[in-house]
Amino acid sequence: MAKVLVVTSGKGGVGKTTSSAALGAALAHGGEKVVVIDFDVGLRNLDLVMGAERRVVFDLINVVQGDAKLNQALIRDKRLENLSLLPASQTRDKDALTEEGVARVLDELRQKFDWIICDSPAGIERGATMAMRHADVAVVVTNPEVSSVRDSDRIIGLLDSKTELAEKGGRIEKHLLLTRYDPVRAERGEMLKVDDVLEILSIPLIGIIPESEEVLRASNVGSPVTLNNPASAPGRAYFDAVRRLKGETVELTIPTDKKGLFGKLFGRRAA
Amino acid sequence: MNLLSFFNRRTSAPVARERLQILLAHERGIVGGKPDLVAQLREEILAVVRRHVMVEQDNVQVKMNRDSDISTLEIEIEIPAPVAARA
Numbered sequence: 001m002a003k004v005l006v007v008t009s010g011k012g013g014v015g016k017t018t019s020s021a022a023l024g025a026a027l028a029h030g031g032e033k034v035v036v037i038d039f040d041v042g043l044r045n046l047d048l049v050m051g052a053e054r055r056v057v058f059d060l061i062n063v064v065q066g067d068a069k070l071n072q073a074l075i076r077d078k079r080l081e082n083l084s085l086l087p088a089s090q091t092r093d094k095d096a097l098t099e100e101g102v103a104r105v106l107d108e109l110r111q112k113f114d115w116i117i118c119d120s121p122a123g124i125e126r127g128a129t130m131a132m133r134h135a136d137v138a139v140v141v142t143n144p145e146v147s148s149v150r151d152s153d154r155i156i157g158l159l160d161s162k163t164e165l166a167e168k169g170g171r172i173e174k175h176l177l178l179t180r181y182d183p184v185r186a187e188r189g190e191m192l193k194v195d196d197v198l199e200i201l202s203i204p205l206i207g208i209i210p211e212s213e214e215v216l217r218a219s220n221v222g223s224p225v226t227l228n229n230p231a232s233a234p235g236r237a238y239f240d241a242v243r244r245l246k247g248e249t250v251e252l253t254i255p256t257d258k259k260g261l262f263g264k265l266f267g268r269r270a271a
Numbered sequence: 272m273n274l275l276s277f278f279n280r281r282t283s284a285p286v287a288r289e290r291l292q293i294l295l296a297h298e299r300g301i302v303g304g305k306p307d308l309v310a311q312l313r314e315e316i317l318a319v320v321r322r323h324v325m326v327e328q329d330n331v332q333v334k335m336n337r338d339s340d341i342s343t344l345e346i347e348i349e350i351p352a353p354v355a356a357r358a
Contacts, residue, residue: 146287
């Protein structure tokens with residue numbers, strides 16, 4: 001049974017696209033058939049983060065409106081054959097996303113894939129509501145910072161009221177993914193701690209992604225961090241998050257990029 | 272308390288936490304349409320106190336803690352000395 005997962009946050013720039021790509025690639029690496037859909041119509045970036053920007057021919061809007069077949073718009077990843085991308089349109093606006101159209105595309109994708117990851121745009125408007133509308137599971141991406149936590153709280157409220165599942169009286173499964181976390185600053189009292197954010201948002205934690213230069217290095221070269229450097233701290237953190245998503249119990253740790261003296265002296269390698 | 276926090280008592284994260292807890296308890300009531308019990312208690316307790324004494328917003332300290340098992344609401348109100356005493 002296919003699962004529709006929305007990666008959402010309310011606030012922009014917290015790591016939705018990075019996380020969608022990293023989680024998608026990690027799931028695919030484990031043998032699952034995965035498609036990642038970019039819902040950010042007009043401001044697409046998932047194609048760039050996944051290194052497929054020159055292979056976009058048709059997009060989500062073309063499929064929603066019936067101008068292209070799903071198979072014409074799906075882009076298969078060059079590194080993992082069971083990972084696909086459905087890009088957003090760069091020239092249209094979010095009003096082109098109709099609820100029936102999106103539902104039809106998702107139904108078709110459910111036949112072909114195990115996981116359908118919907119990368120939500122920022123905000124609470126049409127793009128974001130369409131991305132979460134048909135989801136079974138939500139990953140709420142939050143930075144340990146006041147505005148991000150506030151916006152996540154708002155998004156959690158929408159997940160509990162505006163999704164199809166919620167309207168039918170069901171309860172959408174929600175998980176918190178804390179990104180850009182710096183355990184040293186949190187310990188010094190300069191940053192909200194994991195427990196602070198958990199207490200405020202009161203949804204279960206799926207992972208803590210430490211602040212790391214590996215994330216930028218991966219997006220620079222157009223590769224999800226879980227593929228570009230699976231052994232890096234964020235890479236391992238995303239792999240752990242995926243195991244928890246699949247229902248495994250994994251001890252919660254915050255991976256670090258350990259550097260020896262040599263690494264500290266000559267650490268500035270090029271990507 | 273470790274040595275570091277001893278020398279650096281004025282940390283900012285606890286302030287962030289407090290501000291968020293108070294703001295969100297309030298916003299959840301407005302946006303969700305389902306008033307949060309702790310937030311509602313806070314408003315009503317303050318309203319009762321204001322019926323009897325004038326309380327400046329600055330003289331009210333509210334702390335809320337939310338957990339899965341237990342939530343706490345701490346309200347500290349500085350009540351001004353009665354007018355008769357001052358005269």
